[in-house]
Amino acid sequence: MDSDISTGFTTDQSFDAFEDDGYDDLDTNSVVSVVAEEPLSYEVPYTSLSHEQLKQRFVSSVNQIQNLCGLSHEVAELLLIHNKFNIEWLGERYLDNPARTLQSIGLDLKYADYSFAPRLLPAPPNFLCAICCDDATYPVTFALPCGHRYCASCFKTYLRMRVSEGDIRLNCCLNSECRFPITDSVYKLLLSPSDYNRYRDQLIKLYVNCLPYLKWCIYPDCTYAVECKVNQADLDHIIPTVECNDGHKFCFGCSNEEHAPCICRLFAKWNKKCADDSETANWINVHTKGCPKCQATIEKNGGCNHMLCRKCGHEWCWVCSGPWSEHGTAYYNCSRYDEKSGQEARDQQAKSKASLERYLHYYNRYANHLESARLDKKLYLRTQKKMTDLQNSTSMTWIEVQYLANASDVLQHCRRTLMWTYAFAFYLERNNNTHIFENNQQDLELAVEKLSEMFERNTSELATKRLELLDMTSYVSTRRSLLLKDTQLGLLEGRWKYNLSN
Amino acid sequence: MPNPLCLNRLQQERKDWRKDHPFGFWAKPQKNPDGSLNLMKWNVGIPGKKDTKWEGAVFPVTLTFPEEYPSRPPACHFPAGFYHPNIYPSGKVCLSLVNEGESWKPAIRVKEIVLGIQELLDDPNPRSPAQEKAYHDFVRNKDLYNKKVKEQVKRYIS
Numbered sequence: 001m002d003s004d005i006s007t008g009f010t011t012d013q014s015f016d017a018f019e020d021d022g023y024d025d026l027d028t029n030s031v032v033s034v035v036a037e038e039p040l041s042y043e044v045p046y047t048s049l050s051h052e053q054l055k056q057r058f059v060s061s062v063n064q065i066q067n068l069c070g071l072s073h074e075v076a077e078l079l080l081i082h083n084k085f086n087i088e089w090l091g092e093r094y095l096d097n098p099a100r101t102l103q104s105i106g107l108d109l110k111y112a113d114y115s116f117a118p119r120l121l122p123a124p125p126n127f128l129c130a131i132c133c134d135d136a137t138y139p140v141t142f143a144l145p146c147g148h149r150y151c152a153s154c155f156k157t158y159l160r161m162r163v164s165e166g167d168i169r170l171n172c173c174l175n176s177e178c179r180f181p182i183t184d185s186v187y188k189l190l191l192s193p194s195d196y197n198r199y200r201d202q203l204i205k206l207y208v209n210c211l212p213y214l215k216w217c218i219y220p221d222c223t224y225a226v227e228c229k230v231n232q233a234d235l236d237h238i239i240p241t242v243e244c245n246d247g248h249k250f251c252f253g254c255s256n257e258e259h260a261p262c263i264c265r266l267f268a269k270w271n272k273k274c275a276d277d278s279e280t281a282n283w284i285n286v287h288t289k290g291c292p293k294c295q296a297t298i299e300k301n302g303g304c305n306h307m308l309c310r311k312c313g314h315e316w317c318w319v320c321s322g323p324w325s326e327h328g329t330a331y332y333n334c335s336r337y338d339e340k341s342g343q344e345a346r347d348q349q350a351k352s353k354a355s356l357e358r359y360l361h362y363y364n365r366y367a368n369h370l371e372s373a374r375l376d377k378k379l380y381l382r383t384q385k386k387m388t389d390l391q392n393s394t395s396m397t398w399i400e401v402q403y404l405a406n407a408s409d410v411l412q413h414c415r416r417t418l419m420w421t422y423a424f425a426f427y428l429e430r431n432n433n434t435h436i437f438e439n440n441q442q443d444l445e446l447a448v449e450k451l452s453e454m455f456e457r458n459t460s461e462l463a464t465k466r467l468e469l470l471d472m473t474s475y476v477s478t479r480r481s482l483l484l485k486d487t488q489l490g491l492l493e494g495r496w497k498y499n500l501s502n
Numbered sequence: 503m504p505n506p507l508c509l510n511r512l513q514q515e516r517k518d519w520r521k522d523h524p525f526g527f528w529a530k531p532q533k534n535p536d537g538s539l540n541l542m543k544w545n546v547g548i549p550g551k552k553d554t555k556w557e558g559a560v561f562p563v564t565l566t567f568p569e570e571y572p573s574r575p576p577a578c579h580f581p582a583g584f585y586h587p588n589i590y591p592s593g594k595v596c597l598s599l600v601n602e603g604e605s606w607k608p609a610i611r612v613k614e615i616v617l618g619i620q621e622l623l624d625d626p627n628p629r630s631p632a633q634e635k636a637y638h639d640f641v642r643n644k645d646l647y648n649k650k651v652k653e654q655v656k657r658y659i660s
Binding site: 132148158161 | 507510511513514515570572573574603607608609610611614
């Protein structure tokens with residue numbers, strides 16, 4: 001291992017899972033921490049919440065309002081839903097004017113601590129349900145305290161439909177003029193257990209969607225939510241990467257994949273640019289030239305070198321880009337490549353091409369890491385096989401071969417970071433700070449490629465080079481950490497200057 | 503086959519309408535090719551309100567009841583191209599009373615629907631425009647709007 005690599009080591013507070021694995025007597029320089037105990041400067045505080053925890057939070061917010069305003073649990077819940085779960089605002093609003101606040105959900109002041117024990121009743125004599133107008137004998141009917149009685153099945157059908165369509169904010173009595181709200185106990189009575197659970201789940205969904213500091217994990221079918229108190233206004237100098245308890249990393253700021261060290265704004269800009277023109281730009285780059293006079297893009301799909309621009313009428317030579325007037329009859333041979341006039345025209349073209357090439361430079365590297373990250377995923381699956389092989393062919397235990405899984409994780413993570421360093425660098429102005437950023441980027445890239453290479457070795461070699469791989473893994477992690485730390489510091493200091501004209 | 507719940511209710515609506523309905527309105531279910539009644543689709547006539555520029559004509563509207571009626575509201579259509587800020591180019595009425603997820607309630611009767619539509623004619627809701635032409639005229643050029651409404655009324659005087 002060369003000296004350059006050891007500069008990245010922090011041997012103090014070193015701690016990892018391998019310290020007590022029989023290698024204690026080895027050079028301490030080579031056993032390095034992978035997991036930092038203290039929060040890093042580029043990380044934001046956040047909590048991952050399970051469905052169960054969300055439910056508890058929801059209930060405790062309801063309790064808070066219930067106690068603060070002296071309401072029944074059901075009424076407090078309804079008010080909270082209706083006021084987008086904003087406890088502070090609702091509390092103030094209620095204490096300020098209880099009657100009007102209750103009115104907003106269709107309740108009279110006398111119902112503030114109303115606790116409803118809803119019951120189904122047999123149909124009274126001469127009852128005709130105004131909803132279904134069925135004059136058969138009714139087994140059961142239902143009415144809210146407002147007294148508008150309909151058959152229970154009409155109530156059920158309506159509620160089930162509202163819940164299945166996600167209309168759960170405020171449902172009320174079926175009478176066209178009555179606004180008496182349907183509370184939790186009524187849902188519970190009238191809906192089937194599975195529909196009722198669905199209703200409760202939708203409430204939790206609404207709860208998370210309404211609160212700006214809660215967000216669902218962006219991965220499909222993941223049920224975790226994350227709490228993170230980051231201001232939308234701070235996203236220019238904070239990149240709130242969070243991880244749910246299922247190990248999914250994403251950006252809390254813009255609900256997209258993890259994209260540190262690129263800030264959300266540039267992440268969006270870059271994605272748009274890539275979606276807009278990467279492929280087109282590639283094609284244009286390869287197949288066309290700009291007219292030396294008006295820069296119109298011209299594709300030569302056959303014929304001789306004598307070009308006539310359809311836009312400005314300029315006649316020029318495809319080979320040397322000089323004016324055609326100097327070429328005479330040399331339709332298929334250009335002997336004037338080095339003449340001055342052609343040189344100037346080519347300079348002009350080169351200029352307009354340069355910005356395109358600059359973009360392609362960054363894009364290709366970005367895309368390369370994207371592709372490598374994909375390949376690394378395959379590698380990860382192979383790793384698992386290698387780990388089993390190692391366990392079988394050597395005396396290593398399961399816990400001892402975990403270093404391969406760890407190395408693979410680090411590799412993937414760093415590739416992702418590298419990807420976004422290129423998108424970030426694309427928007428940076430050329431200056432000394434950018435130069436430093438690119439040095440850090442280069443260091444990380446070199447380290448990542450080295451680790452990737454080590455990973456490709458066969459099983460027996462992996463076993464003997466275990467320490468080397470461990471060292472490299474931690475070195476790569478450290479390099480990533482350094483890069484992110486410095487970028488974060490730069491963001492806070494306003495050190496990075498952007499060139500957004502691209 | 504439409505569900506019996508929905509047909510029961512529509513039969514009752516029909517009975518109630520025949521017993522009593524607002525003055526100047528008419529409503530009847532369409533006929534199937536075999537001459538039987540199609541309760542799922544009604545033709546109704548809505549008169550312009552007295553003392554408004556809509557007075558004098560009766561406007562034809564079709565009510566199409568969905569299978570899930572009365573849990574879901576009927577779709578209400580004027581003839582396509584009807585000139586009014588809250589009526590889509592297709593003729594569909596945009597009115598919260600008959601919009602699902604807005605004010606629709608299963609207990610709302612046909613009578614209330616047609617009265618609601620009549621009310622909408624002279625009292626458009628500029629906060630939910632459904633067609634560009636009538637909306638722009640209504641907010642920018644009231645004279646032109648009134649003129650066009652009157653022209654339209656003339657076309658519907660029977």
